[in-house]
Amino acid sequence: xxxxxxxxxxxxxxxxxxxxxxxxxxxxxxxxxxxxxxxxxxxxxxxxxxxxxxxxxxxxxxxxxxxxxxxxxxxxxxxxxxxxxxxxxxxxxxxxxxxxxxxxxxxxxxxxxxxxxxxxxxxxxxxxxxxxxxxxxxxxxxxxxxxxxxxxxxxxxxxxxxxxxxxxxxxxxxxxxxxxxxxxxxxxxxxxxxxxxxxxxxxxxxxxxxxxxxxxxxxxxxxxxxxxxxxxxxxxxxxxx
Numbered sequence: 001x002x003x004x005x006x007x008x009x010x011x012x013x014x015x016x017x018x019x020x021x022x023x024x025x026x027x028x029x030x031x032x033x034x035x036x037x038x039x040x041x042x043x044x045x046x047x048x049x050x051x052x053x054x055x056x057x058x059x060x061x062x063x064x065x066x067x068x069x070x071x072x073x074x075x076x077x078x079x080x081x082x083x084x085x086x087x088x089x090x091x092x093x094x095x096x097x098x099x100x101x102x103x104x105x106x107x108x109x110x111x112x113x114x115x116x117x118x119x120x121x122x123x124x125x126x127x128x129x130x131x132x133x134x135x136x137x138x139x140x141x142x143x144x145x146x147x148x149x150x151x152x153x154x155x156x157x158x159x160x161x162x163x164x165x166x167x168x169x170x171x172x173x174x175x176x177x178x179x180x181x182x183x184x185x186x187x188x189x190x191x192x193x194x195x196x197x198x199x200x201x202x203x204x205x206x207x208x209x210x211x212x213x214x215x216x217x218x219x220x221x222x223x224x225x226x227x228x229x230x231x232x233x234x235x236x237x238x239x240x241x
Contacts, residue, residue: 006045008052015061015079022083023048023058031055033117033241034093036080038108039066039101044224047120048096050234056094059083066100067151068107068167077112092117094241098224099192100125106167113177118241120233121183121201122224123192126168129160130196139191168197171204180240181211182233184226186219212236 001012010023021041024030033056035048041060048058061079063072080093092115097105102124109116125131132143135157149155152165160166174181183201185194198213205211219227226233 005042005058006049006052008049008058015082016075018064018075019062020079021058021060022087023052024087025052025055025057029053029055030057032088032090033057034059034080034083034087034089035096036060036076036093037096037101038076038104039063040098044098044122044222046225046230047233047237050230051094051237054234054238057083057087057089059093063104065147065151066104067147068104069151070111072104073108073111076108077115080115091115092241094237095119096122097124098122099221102126103128103167106170107165109179110170110173113173113179116177116179118237119174119179119181120237121181121198123185123189123194123221124167124183124197124201125192126166126197126201128163128166131192133157133160168200168204171201174205174210175208178210180236181205182214182236182240183211184214184216184224184233186216186221188219189221191221 003010003012005023008023010021013020035051035056035058037060052058061076084091095105095116102121105119109119132140132148134140183198185198202213216226
Protein backbone atom coordinates (compact mmCIF):
# COMPACT_ATOMS: atom_id res chain seq x y z
CA UNK A 1 0.00 0.00 0.00
CA UNK A 2 1.35 3.42 -0.98
CA UNK A 3 0.90 6.25 1.56
CA UNK A 4 2.64 9.45 2.60
CA UNK A 5 4.87 9.76 5.65
CA UNK A 6 5.70 13.35 6.57
CA UNK A 7 5.37 14.28 2.91
CA UNK A 8 7.51 11.40 1.59
CA UNK A 9 6.34 8.37 -0.40
CA UNK A 10 5.89 5.39 1.93
CA UNK A 11 5.28 1.76 1.06
CA UNK A 12 3.45 -0.23 3.72
CA UNK A 13 3.48 -4.01 3.47
CA UNK A 14 3.72 -7.19 5.52
CA UNK A 15 7.02 -8.95 6.08
CA UNK A 16 6.95 -12.39 7.73
CA UNK A 17 3.68 -11.48 9.43
CA UNK A 18 4.76 -8.07 10.74
CA UNK A 19 3.85 -4.61 9.45
CA UNK A 20 6.71 -2.98 7.55
CA UNK A 21 7.36 0.53 6.24
CA UNK A 22 9.85 1.85 3.70
CA UNK A 23 9.96 5.60 3.08
CA UNK A 24 11.77 6.92 0.01
CA UNK A 25 13.50 10.28 -0.49
CA UNK A 26 12.47 12.61 -3.29
CA UNK A 27 13.23 11.13 -6.73
CA UNK A 28 16.63 12.21 -7.93
CA UNK A 29 18.04 12.77 -4.43
CA UNK A 30 18.72 9.11 -3.54
CA UNK A 31 22.17 8.30 -2.18
CA UNK A 32 21.65 4.54 -1.81
CA UNK A 33 21.74 4.53 1.99
CA UNK A 34 19.25 3.21 4.55
CA UNK A 35 18.16 4.34 8.01
CA UNK A 36 16.54 1.63 10.11
CA UNK A 37 14.54 2.76 13.13
CA UNK A 38 14.51 -0.03 15.67
CA UNK A 39 11.46 1.00 17.73
CA UNK A 40 8.75 3.67 18.13
CA UNK A 41 7.83 4.27 14.51
CA UNK A 42 6.87 7.90 13.92
CA UNK A 43 8.04 9.15 17.32
CA UNK A 44 10.38 12.16 17.38
CA UNK A 45 11.06 11.88 13.63
CA UNK A 46 13.02 15.08 13.01
CA UNK A 47 16.37 13.36 12.41
CA UNK A 48 14.82 10.73 10.10
CA UNK A 49 13.07 13.48 8.12
CA UNK A 50 16.34 15.36 7.72
CA UNK A 51 18.12 12.22 6.54
CA UNK A 52 15.33 11.63 4.00
CA UNK A 53 15.93 15.17 2.76
CA UNK A 54 19.56 14.15 2.31
CA UNK A 55 18.62 11.21 0.09
CA UNK A 56 18.48 8.36 2.63
CA UNK A 57 15.74 5.74 2.64
CA UNK A 58 14.01 4.97 5.95
CA UNK A 59 12.65 1.59 7.08
CA UNK A 60 10.85 0.12 10.06
CA UNK A 61 9.64 -3.37 10.95
CA UNK A 62 7.06 -3.87 13.68
CA UNK A 63 8.04 -6.02 16.64
CA UNK A 64 6.75 -8.79 18.88
CA UNK A 65 8.24 -7.09 21.96
CA UNK A 66 10.21 -4.01 22.92
CA UNK A 67 12.79 -6.34 24.49
CA UNK A 68 15.15 -7.59 21.77
CA UNK A 69 15.65 -11.29 21.19
CA UNK A 70 17.86 -13.25 18.81
CA UNK A 71 14.74 -14.30 16.88
CA UNK A 72 13.73 -10.67 16.32
CA UNK A 73 17.26 -9.60 15.40
CA UNK A 74 17.34 -12.39 12.82
CA UNK A 75 14.00 -11.22 11.39
CA UNK A 76 15.24 -7.64 11.23
CA UNK A 77 18.35 -8.75 9.37
CA UNK A 78 16.27 -10.60 6.78
CA UNK A 79 14.07 -7.52 6.39
CA UNK A 80 17.00 -5.15 6.00
CA UNK A 81 18.57 -7.40 3.37
CA UNK A 82 15.20 -7.50 1.61
CA UNK A 83 15.06 -3.68 1.56
CA UNK A 84 18.64 -3.45 0.30
CA UNK A 85 17.77 -5.77 -2.58
CA UNK A 86 14.36 -4.32 -3.48
CA UNK A 87 15.45 -0.67 -3.37
CA UNK A 88 18.97 -1.07 -4.73
CA UNK A 89 20.69 0.21 -1.57
CA UNK A 90 24.17 -0.48 -0.27
CA UNK A 91 24.78 -3.24 2.23
CA UNK A 92 24.89 -1.31 5.50
CA UNK A 93 22.40 0.83 7.40
CA UNK A 94 22.23 3.53 10.06
CA UNK A 95 20.48 2.28 13.20
CA UNK A 96 18.31 4.74 15.14
CA UNK A 97 17.68 3.51 18.68
CA UNK A 98 15.70 5.62 21.13
CA UNK A 99 15.20 4.45 24.71
CA UNK A 100 14.41 0.70 24.54
CA UNK A 101 15.14 1.02 20.85
CA UNK A 102 18.75 1.56 21.91
CA UNK A 103 18.78 -1.91 23.44
CA UNK A 104 17.46 -3.28 20.16
CA UNK A 105 20.09 -1.39 18.15
CA UNK A 106 22.90 -2.73 20.29
CA UNK A 107 21.71 -6.33 20.21
CA UNK A 108 21.28 -6.12 16.43
CA UNK A 109 24.81 -4.72 16.11
CA UNK A 110 26.12 -7.56 18.27
CA UNK A 111 24.66 -10.18 15.93
CA UNK A 112 24.94 -8.38 12.59
CA UNK A 113 27.77 -5.81 12.63
CA UNK A 114 28.33 -6.35 8.91
CA UNK A 115 24.95 -4.70 8.25
CA UNK A 116 25.64 -1.57 10.35
CA UNK A 117 27.42 1.58 9.18
CA UNK A 118 26.63 3.86 12.15
CA UNK A 119 24.55 3.76 15.34
CA UNK A 120 22.56 6.69 16.73
CA UNK A 121 21.50 6.07 20.33
CA UNK A 122 19.25 8.45 22.25
CA UNK A 123 18.74 7.88 25.99
CA UNK A 124 19.42 4.19 25.34
CA UNK A 125 18.61 1.27 27.62
CA UNK A 126 21.97 -0.52 27.82
CA UNK A 127 21.99 -2.14 31.26
CA UNK A 128 19.14 -4.45 32.24
CA UNK A 129 20.26 -4.41 35.89
CA UNK A 130 19.15 -0.78 36.00
CA UNK A 131 16.19 -0.98 33.63
CA UNK A 132 13.96 -2.86 34.02
CA UNK A 133 15.83 -4.85 36.67
CA UNK A 134 16.03 -2.23 39.43
CA UNK A 135 13.41 -2.97 42.08
CA UNK A 136 11.15 -0.55 43.91
CA UNK A 137 9.73 1.34 40.93
CA UNK A 138 6.21 0.54 39.70
CA UNK A 139 6.95 1.19 36.04
CA UNK A 140 10.11 -0.94 36.04
CA UNK A 141 8.20 -3.74 37.79
CA UNK A 142 5.54 -3.62 35.08
CA UNK A 143 8.10 -3.75 32.28
CA UNK A 144 9.93 -6.60 34.02
CA UNK A 145 6.80 -8.70 34.53
CA UNK A 146 4.91 -7.99 31.30
CA UNK A 147 7.75 -7.52 28.77
CA UNK A 148 11.16 -8.73 29.92
CA UNK A 149 9.94 -12.06 31.29
CA UNK A 150 8.00 -12.67 28.08
CA UNK A 151 11.32 -12.79 26.24
CA UNK A 152 13.35 -14.35 29.06
CA UNK A 153 10.85 -16.52 30.97
CA UNK A 154 11.95 -17.67 34.40
CA UNK A 155 14.73 -15.08 34.68
CA UNK A 156 15.53 -14.00 38.24
CA UNK A 157 16.99 -10.59 38.93
CA UNK A 158 20.16 -11.98 40.53
CA UNK A 159 20.90 -13.73 37.23
CA UNK A 160 21.30 -10.36 35.53
CA UNK A 161 24.69 -10.02 37.21
CA UNK A 162 26.14 -12.65 34.84
CA UNK A 163 23.73 -12.20 31.95
CA UNK A 164 25.38 -12.33 28.51
CA UNK A 165 22.67 -10.41 26.66
CA UNK A 166 22.92 -6.95 28.20
CA UNK A 167 22.92 -4.42 25.34
CA UNK A 168 26.17 -2.91 26.66
CA UNK A 169 27.93 -6.17 25.83
CA UNK A 170 27.99 -5.16 22.16
CA UNK A 171 30.80 -2.67 22.82
CA UNK A 172 33.50 -5.20 21.89
CA UNK A 173 31.74 -5.80 18.58
CA UNK A 174 31.62 -2.05 17.96
CA UNK A 175 35.34 -1.77 18.70
CA UNK A 176 36.29 -4.76 16.58
CA UNK A 177 34.28 -3.53 13.59
CA UNK A 178 35.05 0.17 14.13
CA UNK A 179 31.38 1.23 14.02
CA UNK A 180 30.82 4.94 14.77
CA UNK A 181 28.34 5.71 17.55
CA UNK A 182 26.43 8.92 18.26
CA UNK A 183 24.86 9.05 21.73
CA UNK A 184 22.52 11.76 22.99
CA UNK A 185 21.17 12.02 26.51
CA UNK A 186 19.07 14.39 28.58
CA UNK A 187 20.75 15.74 31.69
CA UNK A 188 17.45 15.53 33.61
CA UNK A 189 16.52 12.01 32.50
CA UNK A 190 15.27 10.07 35.54
CA UNK A 191 13.82 7.15 33.54
CA UNK A 192 16.96 5.85 31.83
CA UNK A 193 19.62 7.39 34.03
CA UNK A 194 22.77 8.18 32.07
CA UNK A 195 25.19 7.08 34.80
CA UNK A 196 23.55 3.63 34.78
CA UNK A 197 23.45 3.19 31.00
CA UNK A 198 25.12 5.55 28.54
CA UNK A 199 28.08 6.42 30.75
CA UNK A 200 29.09 2.75 30.80
CA UNK A 201 29.37 2.82 27.03
CA UNK A 202 31.09 6.21 26.98
CA UNK A 203 33.78 4.86 29.30
CA UNK A 204 34.12 1.61 27.34
CA UNK A 205 34.70 3.46 24.05
CA UNK A 206 36.83 6.25 25.52
CA UNK A 207 39.88 6.92 23.38
CA UNK A 208 38.62 4.80 20.48
CA UNK A 209 37.62 7.76 18.32
CA UNK A 210 34.38 5.94 17.53
CA UNK A 211 31.96 7.85 19.74
CA UNK A 212 30.41 11.31 19.91
CA UNK A 213 28.45 12.06 23.09
CA UNK A 214 25.98 14.95 23.17
CA UNK A 215 24.38 15.89 26.52
CA UNK A 216 21.24 18.03 26.29
CA UNK A 217 20.59 20.55 29.05
CA UNK A 218 17.09 20.87 30.52
CA UNK A 219 15.93 17.65 28.81
CA UNK A 220 14.50 14.61 30.52
CA UNK A 221 13.91 11.28 28.83
CA UNK A 222 11.79 13.10 26.23
CA UNK A 223 11.83 14.67 23.73
CA UNK A 224 14.50 12.62 21.95
CA UNK A 225 17.02 14.54 19.88
CA UNK A 226 18.18 18.07 20.58
CA UNK A 227 15.71 20.69 21.72
CA UNK A 228 15.25 22.77 18.59
CA UNK A 229 18.11 22.20 16.16
CA UNK A 230 19.22 18.66 15.27
CA UNK A 231 21.69 19.69 12.55
CA UNK A 232 24.73 18.64 14.65
CA UNK A 233 23.33 15.12 14.99
CA UNK A 234 22.35 14.84 11.33
CA UNK A 235 25.78 16.02 10.22
CA UNK A 236 27.52 13.37 12.31
CA UNK A 237 25.39 10.64 10.75
CA UNK A 238 25.99 11.97 7.24
CA UNK A 239 29.74 11.97 7.83
CA UNK A 240 29.87 8.51 9.42
CA UNK A 241 27.54 6.35 7.34
